[in-house]
Amino acid sequence: xxxxxxxxxxxxxxxxxxxSGISIVIGLGLGLLVCAAKxxxxxxxxxxxxxFISFFRGVPLLVQLLxxxxxxxxxxxxxxxxxxxxxxxxxxxxAYQAENLRGGFNSVPRGLIEAAEMVGxxxxxxxxxxxxxxALRLTLPALVNEAILILKASSLISIVxxxxxxxxxxxxxxxxxxxxxxYSVAGGLYLVICWTVAGGGSILERMTKAGRT
Amino acid sequence: MTLxxxxxxxxxxxxxxxxxxxxxxxxxxxxxGAGLGFLVASARRYGPAPLDWLLKLYVEVLRGTPxxxxxxxxxxxxxxxxxxxxxxxxxxxxxxIYASAYFSEIFRAGFEAVPKxxxxxxxxxxxxxxxxxxxxxxxxxxxxxxxxxxxxxxILIKExxxxxxxxxxxxxxxxxxxxxxxxxxxxxxxxxxxxxxxxVETCGYLGRLAxxxxxxxxxxxx
Amino acid sequence: xxxxxLMKAMxxxxxxxxxxxxxxxxxxxxxxxxxxxxxxxVGTETAFAPFDFIDEAGAHAGLNVDLFTEIGKEMGVxxxxxxxxxxxxxxxxxxxxxxxxxxxxxxxKARVERYRFLSPIAEATVALLKQAGDDSIQxxxxxxxxxxxAGKATAQLAQAQAYGETLPGGIETREYVGFNEAYAxxxxxxxxxxxxxxxxxxxxxxxxxxxxxxxxxxFGQPSYFGYIGTKKPEDQSxxxxxxxxxxxxxxxxxxxxxxxKWFGTTFETPNEVPEPKV
Numbered sequence: 273x274x275x276x277x278x279x280x281x282x283x284x285x286x287x288x289x290x291x292s293g294i295s296i297v298i299g300l301g302l303g304l305l306v307c308a309a310k311x312x313x314x315x316x317x318x319x320x321x322x323x324f325i326s327f328f329r330g331v332p333l334l335v336q337l338l339x340x341x342x343x344x345x346x347x348x349x350x351x352x353x354x355x356x357x358x359x360x361x362x363x364x365x366x367a368y369q370a371e372n373l374r375g376g377f378n379s380v381p382r383g384l385i386e387a388a389e390m391v392g393x394x395x396x397x398x399x400x401x402x403x404x405x406x407a408l409r410l411t412l413p414a415l416v417n418e419a420i421l422i423l424k425a426s427s428l429i430s431i432v433x434x435x436x437x438x439x440x441x442x443x444x445x446x447x448x449x450x451x452x453x454x455y456s457v458a459g460g461l462y463l464v465i466c467w468t469v470a471g472g473g474s475i476l477e478r479m480t481k482a483g484r485t
Numbered sequence: 486m487t488l489x490x491x492x493x494x495x496x497x498x499x500x501x502x503x504x505x506x507x508x509x510x511x512x513x514x515x516x517x518g519a520g521l522g523f524l525v526a527s528a529r530r531y532g533p534a535p536l537d538w539l540l541k542l543y544v545e546v547l548r549g550t551p552x553x554x555x556x557x558x559x560x561x562x563x564x565x566x567x568x569x570x571x572x573x574x575x576x577x578x579x580x581x582i583y584a585s586a587y588f589s590e591i592f593r594a595g596f597e598a599v600p601k602x603x604x605x606x607x608x609x610x611x612x613x614x615x616x617x618x619x620x621x622x623x624x625x626x627x628x629x630x631x632x633x634x635x636x637x638x639x640i641l642i643k644e645x646x647x648x649x650x651x652x653x654x655x656x657x658x659x660x661x662x663x664x665x666x667x668x669x670x671x672x673x674x675x676x677x678x679x680x681x682x683x684x685v686e687t688c689g690y691l692g693r694l695a696x697x698x699x700x701x702x703x704x705x706x707x
Numbered sequence: 708x709x710x711x712x713l714m715k716a717m718x719x720x721x722x723x724x725x726x727x728x729x730x731x732x733x734x735x736x737x738x739x740x741x742x743x744x745x746x747x748x749v750g751t752e753t754a755f756a757p758f759d760f761i762d763e764a765g766a767h768a769g770l771n772v773d774l775f776t777e778i779g780k781e782m783g784v785x786x787x788x789x790x791x792x793x794x795x796x797x798x799x800x801x802x803x804x805x806x807x808x809x810x811x812x813x814x815x816k817a818r819v820e821r822y823r824f825l826s827p828i829a830e831a832t833v834a835l836l837k838q839a840g841d842d843s844i845q846x847x848x849x850x851x852x853x854x855x856x857a858g859k860a861t862a863q864l865a866q867a868q869a870y871g872e873t874l875p876g877g878i879e880t881r882e883y884v885g886f887n888e889a890y891a892x893x894x895x896x897x898x899x900x901x902x903x904x905x906x907x908x909x910x911x912x913x914x915x916x917x918x919x920x921x922x923x924x925x926f927g928q929p930s931y932f933g934y935i936g937t938k939k940p941e942d943q944s945x946x947x948x949x950x951x952x953x954x955x956x957x958x959x960x961x962x963x964x965x966x967x968k969w970f971g972t973t974f975e976t977p978n979e980v981p982e983p984k985v
Contacts, residue, residue: 276764276765277763277764277765280765326682326686327678327682329639329685330639330681330682330685330686331643331677331678331681331682331685332643332644332646332657332677332681333643334646334647334657335646335657335674335677335678335681336678338661338674338795338798339671339674339675339678341795341798341799341802341804342670342671342674342795342798342799342801342802342804343671343674343802345802345803345804346671346802350803351804352804353789353791353804420548420549424550424551424552425551427551427553427554428553428647430791430792431791431792431795432791432795433750433789433790433791433795433799433804435790438551438553438554438557440765441554441557442557442887443753443754443761443765444761444765445557445561445891446754446760446761446885446887446888446890446891447760447761447762447763447765448763449891449894449915449918451557451558451561451562451565451891452558452561452562452565452566455554455557455558455561455562456558456562458554459546459550459554459555459558462549462550462551462554463545463546463549463550466548466549466550467545467549470549561888561891561892561895564894564895564896564897569895569896569897571897572881572897649884650884651888652856652881652882652883652888652892658859658882661794661859661860662794662859662860662882664798665794665797665798665859665860666860668797668801668821670797670798670801671798
């Protein structure tokens with residue numbers, strides 16, 4: 273494989289990382305909203321949240337992507353390929369992250385919240401200083417895991433016209449007639465990315481644990 | 486925009502055959518994957534250290550790459566090293582291997598969650614390794630790993646959709662092809678979404694049912 | 708109380724989101740829109756050599772790229788390619804994801820009813836590609852009872868299936884996401900032949916003569932390749948302009964040069980879309 277082709281694979285890998293990263297961040301924000309709605313005692317909020325989580329966890333990403341790409345324009349919302357890919361990945365990961373976060377918020381020790389109330393923190397201060405940081409720290413391992421899952425799931429977004437790492441490998445495998453080589457290189461690059469994220473995640477976990485006591 | 490599902494209704498026999506392929510490939514890969522995963526977890530626990538390292542690499546490589554890439558490598562790369570599998574065997578083998586990595590991690594955590602004292606007590610009363618596995622580890626683990634196994638099974642239902650890319654005639658492939666023939670693209674996607682949703686929710690429901698059943702017998706294990 | 712506040716804070720954010728959502732697109736004249744944007748979006752699949760493929764340097768190449776460069780010059784616009792698997796191309800066109808489709812697509816009765824075809828650019832008659840040195844297939848009818856591959860949701864697949872029904876014992880077909888995967892499977896020996904249009908398989912056999920060979924004669928009904936647009940009224944002005952550009956390129960001899968470059972031969976193609984036979 274020439275350097276030029278390897279360079280193309282690297283660019284595609286970068287694109288995979290970029291789009292997955294954006295989706296993870298959007299998905300985290302969206303996941304927080306869905307989680308809040310799901311925890312709400314109001315049925316009008318919790319029911320849609322339950323449905324959202326059930327749908328986006330119950331339908332293959334491939335189908336979700338095609339629905340977004342081909343259905344939204346029919347109701348007047350134009351979604352270019354990249355947007356469809358990011359929206360699809362974000363919605364999908366939001367459903368999973370909402371569930372992770374729910375676990376996190378439910379595990380914040382009651383005593384801490386009560387203590388915060390005692391010292392007179394306002395509800396917003398409690399959320400910002402106590403509940404959110406602890407819940408986020410508790411869900412960090414799940415977040416890292418989810419990031420890896422989305423990195424891998426992004427191999428499907430070529431279905432809506434985005435050329436990412438897997439599609440690039442597929443294209444080059446066809447034109448050079450060396451599938452073994454290009455799929456192996458793609459696999460290797462995914463490994464490097466996923467292992468880096470996993471490694472970074474465990475460093476981050478250690479850092480957030482330090483100084484806790 | 487109007488949806489016309491009558492176009493799809495004429496093709497029901499084909500759609501049902503696709504659904505059937507989805508269900509049976511999923512069942513076979515899940516069962517074999519869980520079995521292989523259990524073997525991997527057991528080998529890592531009881532085998533020599535080098536075997537543990539090797540299997541750790543196996544697990545991490547499979548968990549660090551997309552299933553799609555693994556499948557491409559097996560199906561399109563295989564023939565270059567003399568491994569020429571037909572689509573369905575390739576799909577089943579690929580999915581089983583992929584699943585085994587995740588199942589092995591579930592079982593590994595399950596093994597570790599069984600209190601050491603229970604195993605030591607069993608050793609003291611002279612149970613053999615096989616007996617300990619069968620009578621102590623497995624029953625105690627089941628409750629712990631069942632929810633995660635159900636979760637994994639659900640993920641695998643959705644992964645079967647990827648088999649269509651190597652021409653396995655499963656539900657996604659069949660329904661999207663019918664959608665293209667009839668120019669009923671959106672209807673096809675809706676139908677797929679509904680079918681998978683029902684499958685996944687059914688699987689989740691059965692899993693919860695099994696959990697409830699098992700928790701009743703939890704303390705009745707001999 | 709504090710829990711309720713948490714909900715409120717998060718939900719007020721959620722309600723703000725739809726404001727940022729894009730507004731519904733207006734049905735404005737496509738030519739005016741493309742001219743204003745200075746770019747035309749063309750959907751295609753990059754697995755259809757020699758029309759569209761990724762070359763060994765990793766670049767999008769082929770007759771479509773060259774021809775659309777000329778069309779773009781005629782119209783004074785840039786070409787924005789959107790590449791996706793073929794079974795996603797026509798849904799994307801209908802959803803309005805691109806202004807038109809390259810492909811090209813075989814001009815068929817069913818498609819002519821649903822889409823507007825532009826002036827044909829090549830012959831599309833379907834033939835078979837086999838492994839080089841496979842003596843068991845000398846003529847098209849030798850595929851009787853055997854397994855043949857083609858792209859999913861393609862006219863070539865439909866023609867292979869129709870042809871198979873005329874043979875004793877029929878044929879089995881296998882449907883691929885792209886023709887490249889079908890070629891790879893033919894080389895691996897999982898299928899005995901790939902049914903695709905003559906210009907395509909002639910190119911593949913010529914590029915890899917040790918691996919592939921064309922089975923002559925073509926078995927399919929004579930047909931043509933054309934680019935596709937929708938029948939939406941607002942799209943017609945743009946399609947008229949592209950059609951005029953294609954006809955001009957045909958008449959001043961640029962098309963002949965491009966055909967020679969990519970097919971090694973030239974075809975006579977009518978300017979008007981002929982009545983399809985398939």
